[in-house]
Each structure stands twice: as C-alpha cells, then as structure tokens.
Amino acid sequence: MNDSKLLLPTDWRDFFALTKPRVMSLVIFTGLCGLLAAPATIHPVLGFTAILCIAIAAGGAAALNQWWEADIDAGMKRTAGRPLPAGRMDRESARDFGVALSAGAVLLMGLAVNWLSAAILALSVVYYAWFYTVWLKPRTPQNIVIGGGAGAFPPMIGWIAATGHISLMPVLLFLIIFMWTPPHFWALALFVQTDYAKVGIPMLPVVAGERTTRRHILAYAALLLPLTLVPWAIGGAGRIYGVAALLLGIAFLALATQVGLRQSGEDDPMRPEKRLFGFSILYLFVLFAALVADHWASIEGWQP
Structure with missing residues (x-):
C-alpha cells in the first residue's frame, strides 16, 4: 500500500x-x-x-x-x-x-x-x-x-x-562561470522545455521560443571565449591554461554555432543541444583543471 x-x-x-x-x-x-x-x-x-x-x-x-x-x-x-x-x-x-x-x-x-x-x-x-x-x-x-x-x-x-x-583573478573565475551558465543551462532547457511550460516557469525557450534561445546561446558562447583568455592576457595564468582555454573555447563555440544555426523541427537523434550540454560540463572541468596544472607547473619551474 x-x-x-x-x-x-x-x-x-x-x-x-x-x-x-x-x-x-x-x-x-x-x-x-x-x-x-x-x-x-x-x-x-x-x-x-x-x-x-x-x-x-x-x-x-x-x-x-x-x-x-x-x-x-x-x-x-x-x-x-x-x-x-x-x-x-x-x-x-x-x-x-x-x-x-x-x-x-x-x-x-x-x-x-x-x-x-x-x-x-x-x-x-x-x-x-x-x-x-x-x-x-x-x-x-x-x-x-x-x-x-x-x-x-x-x-x-x-x-x-x-x-x-579578494583580487582580480577570483573575480575573473566568477565571471567565467557566470558567462558559461546561460549556454549550458539553455541547452538543457531546449530539450526539456515542455516540462518548464507545464509548470509555468518562464524559461527563455518557453517565453521567447527556440530560435531566440539558440541565438542567445551562440552570443554567450562567443563572449565566453575571450573572457576565458583574460587571465592569460593579464599574467594571472600561464601558457598551459591559455592554450587549454583557447582550444576548449573554440570547441565550445563550434558546438554553440551548431545549436545557433539549427532550424526548428530538424530530425537529428543526436541533437546539437544535447551535445553542447554534455560538452559544457566537460569544458568547465578541463578548463579549471588546466588552471591548477598551470599554477603548479609555474611553482615547479617547468612552465613552458
């Protein structure tokens, strides 16, 4: 019972x-x-x-x-x-x-x-x-x-x-995750939007539609890439982090572009939104791991 x-x-x-x-x-x-x-x-x-x-x-x-x-x-x-x-x-x-x-x-x-x-x-x-x-x-x-x-x-x-x-570097780390969150979460919201609509939560895909949401995802991904390079540019992080941020950012932007250019109703069992959502989690893990590796490399004196 x-x-x-x-x-x-x-x-x-x-x-x-x-x-x-x-x-x-x-x-x-x-x-x-x-x-x-x-x-x-x-x-x-x-x-x-x-x-x-x-x-x-x-x-x-x-x-x-x-x-x-x-x-x-x-x-x-x-x-x-x-x-x-x-x-x-x-x-x-x-x-x-x-x-x-x-x-x-x-x-x-x-x-x-x-x-x-x-x-x-x-x-x-x-x-x-x-x-x-x-x-x-x-x-x-x-x-x-x-x-x-x-x-x-x-x-x-x-x-x-x-x-x-508090110094500039932790503020930049805050801003990186702050800028990463919208494309990460909107990618999820695109394929669970019916749930949000059913309970009246005004997520962007529900209120503004899929096309607008995809454009927002692409815009935030484009802004995220240069932001992640700022710690390298100001000397707060070294080459290991900088190269990782650049390569990860290009991959993230490429996936976001697939989402941004995708037309509603396209038949794709491996929807770009799901690929972007999955990669976005890996992206953040690897980016921050590279930051730590870069720091310890500089301490040990083998920073390239």
Whole structure:
C-alpha cells in the first residue's frame, strides 16, 4: 500500500539526494581549483575544511531549493522522482535540513578558515536559495542569466579561503562561470522545455521560443571565449591554461554555432543541444583543471 510506504522513516539516501550530488561535484571541483590555484599556501586540514564547507553549503542551498519548489518539481517529469514530490519526505524536514547545513557550513568556515570566505559563502546560499529560487526563476526568462552567479561563487570562495582577500583573478573565475551558465543551462532547457511550460516557469525557450534561445546561446558562447583568455592576457595564468582555454573555447563555440544555426523541427537523434550540454560540463572541468596544472607547473619551474 502506498500509504504504509509513506509512513516509513525517510531513508538517508533521500537526504543525500536533496543535496543534488551531481551538481555538487562541479561545485566542489571548481571550489577546490580556486583554492589550489591561489597564490598562497593553506594548511591541508584548513583547505579540506574550506572545501567541505563549500560542499555542505551547496547541499544546504539545494535542499532549500527543493523545499520551496516541491510543487513545481512534482509537475516536471525530470524532477518528479525527487524525495519531496515522490512523497518520501515532508517539506519541513527538507527545510530544516537545508537551514542546518547552510548555517553550519558558514559558521565552520568563519571559525576555521576566515570570515571573508564565510561571508561570501553565506551570500552564495542566499543568492541561490532566495534570490534565484524564490524571486528570479518564476518571474523572468533571464532567471538563469542573473541566477548564474549562484554557481559562480565556489572558485572565488576557494581562492579567498587560501589568500584571505579578494583580487582580480577570483573575480575573473566568477565571471567565467557566470558567462558559461546561460549556454549550458539553455541547452538543457531546449530539450526539456515542455516540462518548464507545464509548470509555468518562464524559461527563455518557453517565453521567447527556440530560435531566440539558440541565438542567445551562440552570443554567450562567443563572449565566453575571450573572457576565458583574460587571465592569460593579464599574467594571472600561464601558457598551459591559455592554450587549454583557447582550444576548449573554440570547441565550445563550434558546438554553440551548431545549436545557433539549427532550424526548428530538424530530425537529428543526436541533437546539437544535447551535445553542447554534455560538452559544457566537460569544458568547465578541463578548463579549471588546466588552471591548477598551470599554477603548479609555474611553482615547479617547468612552465613552458
């Protein structure tokens, strides 16, 4: 009986699912890269603590997002199996879990690492859980553009955790992810737009149509390429990063061009949108890995 199933205690895996672990992996990685690429040393225990706090806070923000959007998630095929819409958890538990994770992570970051990184960590939680989830997402088709800042904070936080101050490089890392987010997410939105339309979320493909969305994807990809080269141009990163950014950016722009020029209704089982979405994740991982490799190469004295 379904009723008896609902009376069972919530499984720990449901709490873990609330943290959006696949999304968290990218958050952890970019935060770690920011910490490792910073021109400062940090004790390994404190470094681990900083990354742990970033991960926990991201999980808390994700739980708060799902608490607020439980009804929306229930109406979308892609999210209907999450713990809240599937009826495996009550909303109050998700809310309390999210608050506890977020507050605990910020407090630990401040006490163990430094209060500047803790303040920006708190800002990232509020940005995603309230500014994006509650205010932006249901109101404007530019939600993912402005809301992209939520996922752009981790490398900045990691950098500041190591150095204790803000400089141009962590701001550039923030801007790179900020500019990467719209083409990444709109590529996904193009092939799940019926879900968003069904629940009344004004994603760009729903409000402005596929053609406009594809043009926006191409425009952001074109802007992203020169932006990723700025750290190399100003001397904040070396040749390893610069070459990687150039090659990755050309590949990203090529895929975005396929999406931008694609006509609605074309029969293509391997839709360019799906290829771009998949590559965009690999793109960010490799770009930030190249940043770290470049930094450590310069330390070891074998930078080409």
